Amino acid sequence: MKNELIKHSIDLFVEKGYSATSIKDIVDTLGVTKGSFYYHFTSKEELLMDIHLQYIDELLSRQKRIVETEKTSRDKLVKIVELVIRDIEKQGPIGRVYYREIRHLTPENAAIIRQKRGEFRDNIEQVMAEGIENGEFRKELQPKMITFAILGITNWSYQWFNPQGELSVGELADMYTDFILNGVLAEK
Amino acid sequence: MKNELIKHSIDLFVEKGYSATSIKDIVDTLGVTKGSFYYHFTSKEELLMDIHLQYIDELLSRQKRIVETEKTSRDKLVKIVELVIRDIEKQGPIGRVYYREIRHLTPENAAIIRQKRGEFRDNIEQVMAEGIENGEFRKELQPKMITFAILGITNWSYQWFNPQGELSVGELADMYTDFILNGVLAEK
Numbered sequence: 001m002k003n004e005l006i007k008h009s010i011d012l013f014v015e016k017g018y019s020a021t022s023i024k025d026i027v028d029t030l031g032v033t034k035g036s037f038y039y040h041f042t043s044k045e046e047l048l049m050d051i052h053l054q055y056i057d058e059l060l061s062r063q064k065r066i067v068e069t070e071k072t073s074r075d076k077l078v079k080i081v082e083l084v085i086r087d088i089e090k091q092g093p094i095g096r097v098y099y100r101e102i103r104h105l106t107p108e109n110a111a112i113i114r115q116k117r118g119e120f121r122d123n124i125e126q127v128m129a130e131g132i133e134n135g136e137f138r139k140e141l142q143p144k145m146i147t148f149a150i151l152g153i154t155n156w157s158y159q160w161f162n163p164q165g166e167l168s169v170g171e172l173a174d175m176y177t178d179f180i181l182n183g184v185l186a187e188k
Numbered sequence: 189m190k191n192e193l194i195k196h197s198i199d200l201f202v203e204k205g206y207s208a209t210s211i212k213d214i215v216d217t218l219g220v221t222k223g224s225f226y227y228h229f230t231s232k233e234e235l236l237m238d239i240h241l242q243y244i245d246e247l248l249s250r251q252k253r254i255v256e257t258e259k260t261s262r263d264k265l266v267k268i269v270e271l272v273i274r275d276i277e278k279q280g281p282i283g284r285v286y287y288r289e290i291r292h293l294t295p296e297n298a299a300i301i302r303q304k305r306g307e308f309r310d311n312i313e314q315v316m317a318e319g320i321e322n323g324e325f326r327k328e329l330q331p332k333m334i335t336f337a338i339l340g341i342t343n344w345s346y347q348w349f350n351p352q353g354e355l356s357v358g359e360l361a362d363m364y365t366d367f368i369l370n371g372v373l374a375e376k
Contacts, residue, residue: 142363178328
């Protein structure tokens with residue numbers, strides 16, 4: 001039931017926004033009582049925090065595995081971009097809620113999520129810095145700003161890309177890793 | 189007064205979100221009555237539509253001038269990216285509202301804004317297509333997908349970039365046009 005509540009509330013948050021969605025709306029979609037909701041969550045905010053945590057924690061652990069497994073900076077970068085883009089297929093709606101509704105978390109919870117998002121970003125920045133240092137990437141790049149550019153490309157895809165359209169997530173990932181590599185690689 | 193109402197409501201929408209901001213909140217910040225609000229707008233939604241329209245119409249007219257004035261596809265692309273990035277300085281808050289709150293417009297108004305946003309995007313796509321056609325840009329690029337990538341970089345900057353920070357909008361624009369050109373130019 002908890003996962004069902006999460007799943008249906010994500011759909012409602014995407015459609016109507018978090019503020020405009022009531023707990024009643026959520027339980028009505030599932031045909032259950034408010035009691036079921038309060039059995040799992042103390043508040044709508046706790047549910048929103050759950051959504052945020054679940055999403056970022058999974059991304060962080062998969063990113064960690066990539067950074068530990070891949071040998072070159074190039075491959076680390078490619079795999080991380082692929083991770084985020086390919087995830088649109090499964091996590092598209094959750095991603096849209098994630099980027100939009102963080103301001104509705106309590107300040108304490110928002111700080112926790114921001115810290116984890118910052119970690120994900122820092123890990124990419126470190127891959128960039130290493131790649132510049134070891135000569136794989138162009139030396140005039142600023143790791144921090146290029147990291148934001150890369151995250152812009154991937155995050156924005158959650159807003160517009162339709163995995164049921166003419167292009168698959170795999171094709172989009174290939175196109176974007178190619179574009180990004182052309183933008184950063186030292187040797188062409 | 190109308191511009192004051194728009195300005196202060198943008199700040200509130202950024203801070204609290206559109207749904208959570210009441211007309212009372214808006215007029216209270218200005219120390220005026222609700223009557224002043226209703227003299228200029230029939231509803232909060234009309235105000236939101238005004239914000240959206242004003243923003244996209246100005247972008248479109250400046251983009252049009254660039255496309256008509258610049259000779260090469262490269263210069264057109266560079267100037268359009270600069271336009272959007274440099275605008276963060278003046279239009280940062282309005283940009284954040286713009287990307288986040290479109291779902292609160294009436295379906296008719298949202299359709300008008302989406303159509304104009306689509307126009308802005310189509311114009312970039314056309315610059316890309318021309319540049320691929322005339323050999324300035326790499327021929328394996330897909331204009332539509334690269335346009336979304338470019339808009340991802342620029343739009344995302346509205347979420348995180350602080351023009352009062354260590355980097356100016358001009359420096360950010362230079363860095364991003366350089367990164368994008370490396371990603372798209374045929375000759376390196």
